[in-house]
Amino acid sequence: MLVKGVVFYLESDLPSEAKFLLEDFRLAVNNAVRAGLQSRVTSRNALCKIAYKGFRLEHPRMYAQHLVSAFEVAGSVLKNRRRRVQKGITCIIPYVKRLMMKAENQAYKLDRKSGVIDLPIRAGCHVELRLVVSQYHRKYLDDVSLTLGSLTVLPDRVIVAFRKDAPKPFVPESALSLDTNERSLDGLFVDGDVAKAVKAEFPDIAIIQQRRHDRRKRLQKKKAHDRRTSRNLCRREGAREHHRIDYRLHQVANSVLKFAEERKSVIVLEDLKGFKSKGSKELNRRLSMWPRRKLHQIIEYKAQWKGIPVFKVDPRNSSRTCPICGRIQDSRMGAEFKCECGWHLDRHINASINLLQTAISKGMAGGLWFNPGAFQHDVMMILYEPAMAARSEPNGTSGIVGVT
Ligand SMILES: [Zn+2]
Numbered sequence: 001m002l003v004k005g006v007v008f009y010l011e012s013d014l015p016s017e018a019k020f021l022l023e024d025f026r027l028a029v030n031n032a033v034r035a036g037l038q039s040r041v042t043s044r045n046a047l048c049k050i051a052y053k054g055f056r057l058e059h060p061r062m063y064a065q066h067l068v069s070a071f072e073v074a075g076s077v078l079k080n081r082r083r084r085v086q087k088g089i090t091c092i093i094p095y096v097k098r099l100m101m102k103a104e105n106q107a108y109k110l111d112r113k114s115g116v117i118d119l120p121i122r123a124g125c126h127v128e129l130r131l132v133v134s135q136y137h138r139k140y141l142d143d144v145s146l147t148l149g150s151l152t153v154l155p156d157r158v159i160v161a162f163r164k165d166a167p168k169p170f171v172p173e174s175a176l177s178l179d180t181n182e183r184s185l186d187g188l189f190v191d192g193d194v195a196k197a198v199k200a201e202f203p204d205i206a207i208i209q210q211r212r213h214d215r216r217k218r219l220q221k222k223k224a225h226d227r228r229t230s231r232n233l234c235r236r237e238g239a240r241e242h243h244r245i246d247y248r249l250h251q252v253a254n255s256v257l258k259f260a261e262e263r264k265s266v267i268v269l270e271d272l273k274g275f276k277s278k279g280s281k282e283l284n285r286r287l288s289m290w291p292r293r294k295l296h297q298i299i300e301y302k303a304q305w306k307g308i309p310v311f312k313v314d315p316r317n318s319s320r321t322c323p324i325c326g327r328i329q330d331s332r333m334g335a336e337f338k339c340e341c342g343w344h345l346d347r348h349i350n351a352s353i354n355l356l357q358t359a360i361s362k363g364m365a366g367g368l369w370f371n372p373g374a375f376q377h378d379v380m381m382i383l384y385e386p387a388m389a390a391r392s393e394p395n396g397t398s399g400i401v402g403v404t
Helices: 016-039 044-058 064-086 135-142 203-222 227-263 281-289 292-306 347-361
Strands: 002-009 101-103 109-111 116-122 125-130 147-153 157-164 174-180 184-191 194-201 265-270 310-313 336-338 344-346 375-384
Touching: 002 135, 002 292, 016 044, 016 064, 016 101, 016 116, 016 125, 016 147, 044 064, 064 101, 116 147, 174 194, 174 227, 174 292, 174 347, 184 227, 184 265, 184 347, 184 375, 194 227, 203 227, 227 265, 227 292, 227 375, 265 292, 265 347, 292 310, 310 347, 336 347, 344 347
Parallel strands: 174 265, 194 375, 265 310
Antiparallel strands: 002 157, 101 147, 109 116, 116 125, 147 157, 174 184, 184 194, 336 344
């Protein structure tokens, strides 16, 4: 089952009854966290068993299902803490500061036509939340194959979870193999006898991250005498940059997936699990900062939602192997891969050829095959470039694939 959370803003302020409910809910979560810590349990059911009766007395008017979902939220807070403790990270007793509440799908009603949520507060008291519905939201509201999951209420917005069964991936008619680099995805699109280089460039992500790193360092130095201020400033800085990077990652993923969907391509990516670079300390820092895994996660998740097959392969030696004769070069190369047999190609695109060949040899679905000799050296298809991120969208042209 796939779940997608969609954010809706409200037409007006949260009604005061709902505000009180948020505060009660937070209180219940924090109490449940303490109860769970005392008796060393983390599951919703166990928390329910030990704490429900006492809670019922403390919050006699709260809707019972909201109480149960407070246990659920407390359970996930406790599980996060346990994970940190197991990793040896010292942590204080968790306290939820953010005002929020979660309601399971039986505990609220959403009229998908009008976009109005009916949220019960307690017996005989309901509030209506009117959602701001855009075209984007309509896509989810009108899709009858999507069922409703939980509802998260925050002071200024709500998040509705839409669920669906994972669609069966299509049988690929072509392949898109991508090598993930610091500033771009470089790869190869193979359709029958035709093989072309493809590129999705996002140099600004690395720039944003570098700037964030520099700013952080400067802030920490400047506010060295005041750790609290320094931490707060860094956090604010971090959140802003995080949004900007996330936005770009989603744009890149969307254009890759649009390309693959239109051409019925399987997407081949390197498996970054256990990936370790042998580069310098500086390079390692840059690589770990740059969220390649995040990009892969987004691509994989969206592909699953759309039923696009994704195949991941072990990237070992992919940037050092000659796809023609199989020789493995031992030294680091420049921008171009060169082999004694005469084969030469952009290093990143060469890596993507190797990824594709590994995928084919591992029995990637479909009768796809690829002959490196068919590669057209003079053609480059652009999947994405920074100009497409200009905030003036949507104008219906973003994400269009250009051939140069
Ligand atoms: Zn060779």
